[in-house]
Amino acid sequence: MFAGHFALASGVKAKTPQVPLWALMLSTQLLDILFVPLLLTGVETIVPVGNGGYGEAVIHADYTHSLIGALLISLIFGFLAARLWGRKGGVIIGSVVFSHWILDLLVHRIDLPIFPANIGNFPLLGLGLWRYPVISILLEGLFVIVGLILYIRSIVPGTSGKTRVMAVISASVMGTLLSLSLLSSILGWA
Template identity: 40%
Template sequence: MFVGHYSAAFALKASQPRVPLWAMFLAVQAVDIGWALLVMAGIEKARVVPGFTAAFPVDLYYMPYTHSLLATAAWAAALGLAWHALRRGDGRAAALAVAAAVASHWFLDLLVHAPDLPLYGNQHKLGLGLWNYPVPELALELVLLLGSTALYARTLPRHARRAWTLAAVLSVVQAAHTLGPWLMDDARAVAAMALAGYLAFAAAAAWAERGSAA
């Protein structure tokens, strides 16, 4: 899953306005940011395999430190505790929201991945495989994204226009990602591009909130 992850960011931000939207954008992609760094470092493993799934031709065959359920739970706990320590004034609910944002990644990935999501270590892998059905997969991502954007815009109307602009850009990127040609043949290049995208979208989320208090 790609932009569908941001549905959790918009929804949780609506419930906890003290947490910046850019932080929620980073939280929902935290394990993928870790994955990108570990793949580039050669610690976790992936390979481009044309046709591996119809929408995402990358075999994610070794990612125990970021995408196992146990590891995701550890990331969520660590980042939630870090948020509480650094921004105690936001309250426990805000820290729990950050932790929930991190944890949401695994469960949303479960819908689209091939069976490559371990429960722990590199064992007992799960995945419902919606990446093999590009049009339904794209529809799911967009429904999640646009529904959560509507909730965010209704809760924080002063940010609605920029939020919808951001959602429109994300929708176009998702459509190109799902339906467009695949141009990369190196997993480290895929990881580097993904990392750049996550950081750019977090910056765009900061722009979407700029100009008035949340």
């Protein structure tokens, strides 16, 4: 759901002009960004299943992608963002950070713990749409299309001349990057 996360940030940007697009893009990937050093140190792991293609992995992100861990990270970064972009901006950033967990819940296999380190050994969560690649790719593609449409509709009105041209170029670049991101997920490159 890599492209889907970015698409959501694009759609949110359409409704929140006070928060920079870079901050929304960073926020939507923050759980994965924090996952990387934990993966590199072996604290969190990825175990391939099947042939290792699109969505064929069990991800043991027991801290960054636990429900409570994601909520805590969302609250912390929402609070920090509020200092930069006001209370509404903080709520938006915190919500976008947490949206990552919600979208992952849709596609992940049953590998998302409720508490960090799966304290209490509660049942793991995940609806497993990755087991149905066609459905998950179509859903992610829909997110990309809707996010891009919302973003384009928000930047083109009210602009004129060179600004309008730059807005259209910006939207085209974003659309290309989102499409390439989706394609790389489909082909198993990401």
